[in-house]
Amino acid sequence: MKSPGPIIVALDFDSRRAAEAVVDRLGGECRFYKVGELLTAAGPDLVRHLVAQGHEVFLDLKLFEIPNSVSGAVRAAGSLGASMVTVHSMGGTGIMAAAVAAARDFPRLRVLALTVVTSMTGTDLADIGVADPAGEQVLRLAGLARKAGCHGVIASPQETAQLRGLLGPDSLIVTPGVTLPGESGADHARPGTPRAAVVAGASHIVVGRSVTRAADPAAALRLVRTDAGL
Structure with a gap:
């Protein structure tokens, strides 16, 4: 299978049916999906289904609990076949270290620390x-x-350049809040374009409504890829 690439499409829907409709329309254009609040509506079977189809899944749980509970949630994410899982850095080094330790049993699972939403x-x-x-x-x-x-962090495109300097070349820097030029940042107070994020050093960019609410999601994703220079 070819590499999933650095573009992650956020399946921010309230039903499995709506999410799967977009996945079907994107077809081979996308190999990497983010599942966050959708997990509460669709359950873990959706993640298993996406993984079984050959997709990578970024499970955006934003874990913020006592270390033992965080460890259990990370192991569950690994068992589902997720490639990335998020833990809230404001919980401190204890919960982040617990997440990293739990992920060691799953060689493909990367723990990302959410910095500031x-x-x-x-x-x-x-x-x-x-x-x-x-x-x-x-x-x-x-x-x-x-x-x-942690294997990397979640932050906006506006902090990416400084983060790359701090973390070095090997850390993952995943940037939500990415929108096409001229589009509104919607709920994101610190947005950026695909090109800006990639030039600043993002390893992955997360796009949502720019693609999933487009009349032609596959064409919109190609625009994102072109803007990013990928």
């Missing part, structure tokens, strides 16, 4: 007692993730 601004951080701007908080949390042994 792309919808958050400095004002949002101040509300929870974080005085620093979003960019500084992202770098601080990424440093903790590196110490905990």
Whole structure:
């Protein structure tokens, strides 16, 4: 099978039927999908189904619990065949290290630390007692993730260049909040284009509505790939 490539399509739907309809329409154009809140509607069988079809799955769980619970959830993600799983870096090194340890039984599973959600601004951080701007908080949390042994981080395109400098060439940097030029950032307060994310050093870019709500999802994905220079 050829490499799934660096573009991940977010299946942000409220039903399995809607998600599978987009997967069918994309066909061979996409090999990598993100499953997040859809898991609560479709259940784990959807992940098994995607993996059985030859797709890679980024299971975006944003785990934020005691280390033992995080370990169990990571093992469950590995058993489903997921390629990536997210843990919340604001939980500290203890839960991140527990996630990394649990993933060792699944050689293909990568643990990614969510830094600052792309919808958050400095004002949002101040509300929870974080005085620093979003960019500084992202770098601080990424440093903790590196110490905990995480395989990479989740951050917006706007922090990617600094993160690449901090984390080096081998870490994964996965960027949600990616939209085509001229499109609204929607819920993302720190968006960027595919090209901007890739040039800054993103290893993977996550696209959602730009593709999944397009009249022709496959054509929209090709536009994303072209803009990214891939």
